[in-house]
Amino acid sequence: MKTTTPAFRGNKQALPSKPCAVCGRPMSWRRKWARCWEEVRYCSDACRRRVARP
Template identity: 55%
Template sequence: MGKITVAHKKVNLPYKYCPVCGLRFTWRKKWRNNWPSVRYCSKRCAAKGVG
């Protein structure tokens, strides 16, 4: 069988921890322009907020 090439490896992507649920989430292409301001892993956690 031939080798399968991967465009990128997920282990090389930056990640953060959600302050609400503690889940580790990785960078997504849709966040490329505002990654520094992304704080939550999902809309559900963003709605809960910290506290």
């Protein structure tokens, strides 16, 4: 009987990342953000709400 391990799907360290505009936490690229990666600025809804609006 052969035991199998899940296939390695890629090097996650090679994905682009950028800091959150509010807290500075690094955000890694997600497939969901593929079309709008340039527009993503916040790591969470909480940071989005914390932004001071003029």
